[in-house]
Amino acid sequence: MNIEQIRDSYFGTVQKDKGRSQNEIAANGAGKTFGDILSDVKNADDVRFSKHATKRLDSREISLSDEQWTRLNEATGKARDKGLKESLVMVDNLAFIVNVKSNTVVTAVNDTERSVFTNIDGAIIG
Secondary structure (H helix, E strand, O other): HHHHHHHHHHHHHHHHHOOOHHHHHHHOOOOOHHHEEEEHHHHOOOEEEHHHHHHHHHOOOOOHHHHHHHHHHHHHHHHHHHHOOEEEEOOOOOEEEEOOOOOOOEEEEEEOOOOOOOOOOOOOOO
16 A cells, blocks of 8 residues: 555545535445544544655655555554654565654655664564
């Protein structure tokens, strides 16, 4: 799953229906209202991507398969269970710095051979 698919799953339908009121959109089943989307985001257990991380995913042409997405979420849960705050999460050849408390990926790297990671208190590799 790439960042566009994630973004579109939350915002795509609303963007396409700009000229209509939220009630019209919800009544016709054509999409979710902003309140619905906000509720989904607040209740979601999945990690989110910061604006910076989204730019890095786009510029580095990084996309995640469904299996990698699942592993990223599971690793973030493990980091939370261990009490980590800022964690390096490795999924295959992709590295993500995750703010565990806010459940947010703050940056992403796909060239880890020459990378230096600072200000982390733990790493989850897997």
